[in-house]
Amino acid sequence: MPDPRQNHRLSVAPMMDWTDRHCRYFHRMMTRRAMLYTEMVTAPAIVHGPKPRLLDYSVAEHPVALQLGGSDPAELAAATRIAAPWGYDEVNLNCGCPSDRVQSGCFGAVLMKTPDLVADCLRAMQGETDAPVTVKCRIGVDDDDPEEVLPRFIETVARAGVSHIIIHARKAWLQGLSPKENREIPPLDHALVLRMKQRFPELTICLNGGVTTLAQARALLAQGLDGVMIGRAAYHDPAATLIGADALWDEDHAPDPVQVVLDMLPYVEAHLAQGGRLHQISRHMLGLFHGRPGARGWRQVLSSDASREGAGKDTLLHALARVTEAAA
Template identity: 65%
Template sequence: MMDWTDRHCRVFHRKLSRRAELYTEMVTAPAVVHGDRDRLLGYEAQEHPVVLQLGGSDPAQLAEAAKIGADYSYDAINLNCGCPSDRVQSGSFGAVLMEKADLVADCVAAMIAAQPRPVTVKCRIGVDDQIAEEVLPAFLEKVAAAGVRHFVIHARNAWLQGLSPKENREIPPLNYELAYAMKRAFPHLELCLNGGVAGLEAVPAHLEAGLDGVMIGRAAYHDPAKVLLGADSRLWGAQDPVATAQEAALAMRPYIADHLAKGGRLHHITRHMLGLFTGQPGARSWRRMLSEAGGRRDAGLADYDAALAQMSGVPAG
């Protein structure tokens, strides 16, 4: 989710679910070590539980980045071994690491030794023409032996040449059965599924198949209500923080007001909220009004309230 999500997006998603575990966009270890840490790693306390997702392939550098992440009190540190973009491949991390299980084991061992937070791994089932049924169990065994107990498996091969990142999320066939088989083969590991899950209604079947969780990325971004609204009651038997998309939008109002008061722009937050009313009457006007306001530096709460009022028929505030 590089260039998509940020701390504002996570706060918004947290208004829809208190229990879902939120991930940062992938941040490279060199950026964490040498860059503006508060800008890259800062977040709101309400985001917990939140996981820092790192990209890298140098054990010492990843260890230092993981320690910095722990100092920022992230609940876990995740190593991305699944992203197929050219930008990631050029840095020798992401999905290309599926070909380097020994290196991944060295990386996670260093990350675990450097700090107290759990270290997790997000991976593919293989890359290019690798035989996933052979590669994935060997990868899990090797990396688990280094101390990782939680994996998120994107149930497709990644093609490192010839497919764009978008095509890599759509063209390689899904193999959910292999993910289920890995849970049977490694019952002591926490294995979660990623890939092709478009809404909350699809989650229970994967849990009933034995998996420990489901990660949903772009679907949660484009249609957050479909994925997150009602998740707490349905999956955890807990009270939902809001009952409707309108309530979620109202719950964001104090956060938006605070951001504006600190000199931030409305668009910083509302660009992540354009899909909140997907499928509902008025959704197009909501997107249009917020998008038009986002082009103005002086856009404020009045613009947000106007967009919300046309959705509910009742002035916000």
């Protein structure tokens, strides 16, 4: 039987306002194996909001995980139960987001202060799905000593039956730093996450934070981690981080970025036929040719034309022509 830890050798982080279903489909055109995550969806939104709009996705996105935000076990259980028919490959609880709106809702990184509550939430979620339930956390918050707080947090969620933990290797400062600053200012501590894998060898431990290249991912995997999660680099320079990623599973799948655009055309046409707009998809594709001839022209065409009424496949092909002409 394949080792389930292999599924997470590389994953793309959940990123608010970025990793929506269109972004995930686009990323899937570059890698067949990397695990993809939804944006964080709050449990109350799923319980009370428009379920299909929040939960629908393309079957092509598999393997794909749903990330939930919340701190009420009953509400998280209800959201997990509602989402179960959608068939996500994993349900992840957010214990790492430092934004003001999650603090006010008492979830996200602030939950690291109450690991027993996190354990209750996880048990409740596990009772409503056959999919693995996982946790994404920080190494600590505010003045915590990560050497003490993180292993205690891991031990608590492991006792709740969770065997897969994704650790963002930075503290979250809930006071004084913006969410953007929280992704950049607190120092990275990859060594601590590696020590957690050594301390808890039976658990699946994945690292997030500061990884920007496939070479870094390979090096971290070689040191014993079960997986590496890439965030902003996968969004801003997807070709460099996702094309060729399947080699981490010894699979030879590395499409040319031009072919990726062509592969997106049927999806774009289907979206437009359902009343969608091109820019809802193309905004995620702006970085596809980052650092390559024609990249500026590609971005200019999409930035100026994709949001116009009637923009469609021809707009995408016009932008692509700026790349192929520059490379000729």
